């Protein structure tokens with residue numbers, strides 16, 4: 001069904017090569033072999049710290065190690081995702097619930113002050129925060145600071161749209177990823193091999209999957225949030241605790257305000273994302289790009305679709321993960 005819904009990009013499989021081998025006499029046999037010489041796709045410069053591939057600039061081993069060593073407390077709320085799966089949207093939803101529909105803080109303030117990105121700021125930031133302390137992390141379960149009473153909100157997104165979003169992010173943030181010349185095909189090869197920031201999509205998801213029903217974990221998907229944003233807001237408020245739910249449950253105006261503030265178009269219009277300082281060359285990146293479900297159909301070739309689907313089925317065998325995205 002997916003075929004009729006998307007622009008098709010047909011290309012040869014770049015990873016296999018046919019060749020004839022003379023067997024003696026007139027006999028020849030055609031072999032298909034893995035052709036590594038074609039694996040010449042552009043790569044993202046990464047190094048591995050604590051088992052996590054991180055870029056060689058901008059993100060440092062010290063900050064990552066500091067984040068991992070943070071001692072979580074019962075008042076903490078962690079927003080956890082693999083990159084490009086809806087972190088920022090959830091950061092703002094949580095912040096808006098706690099701050100009763102206040103005007104949106106800037107993107108920078110959100111990520112370094114209000115819901116700091118722990119692997120960028122390091123754990124010291126926590127000392128300046130008041131409870132409830134909210135954090136953004138992209139860490140797998142075993143590296144996320146743990147406390148049995150802390151709360152964890154996990155957002156998953158279908159790997160196909162995640163791949164497209166991650167490609168645009170990696171390509172545009174030049175002084176971090178050095179991938180500005182990379183094509184989607186290059187990025188796809190990196191993504192399917194887990195040679196991207198934070199490694200393999202499915203390893204990350206599989207690390208959290210067994211904990212999705214823990215009492216202190218709220219597991220949701222980007223697609224669920226898109227199909228019913230009001231449910232997303234009320235579920236998060238309930239999960240955050242009675243204080244928040246009591247304020248929200250009979251206040252339709254407050255719910256509407258939060259929905260209006262965190263609407264994709266509103267966030268796109270109001271928030272600017274500037275990354276780092278590169279001399280005078282401060283990079284402005286279109287962070288709020290499309291915010292859609294299913295955009296992957298315009299980017300994947302049939303071959304890429306088949307390969308990522310196969311990878312997904314292999315990695316998630318024995319789990320219900322594929323049922324999260326039935327139309328893939």
Ligand SMILES: Nc1ncnc2c1ncn2[C@@H]1O[C@H](COP(=O)(O)OS(=O)(=O)O)[C@@H](OP(=O)(O)O)[C@H]1O
Nearest residue numbers: 083084085086087088089165263264288289290291
């Ligand atoms: N309010 C709202 N509604 C719907 N979608 C939204 C919203 N805010 C951000 N987005 C989209 O989420 C994608 C970015 O994901 P993350 O925030 O996880 O990125 S990051 O890992 O923190 O860099 C990225 O998706 P793509 O547009 O597909 O690239 C954003 O546009």
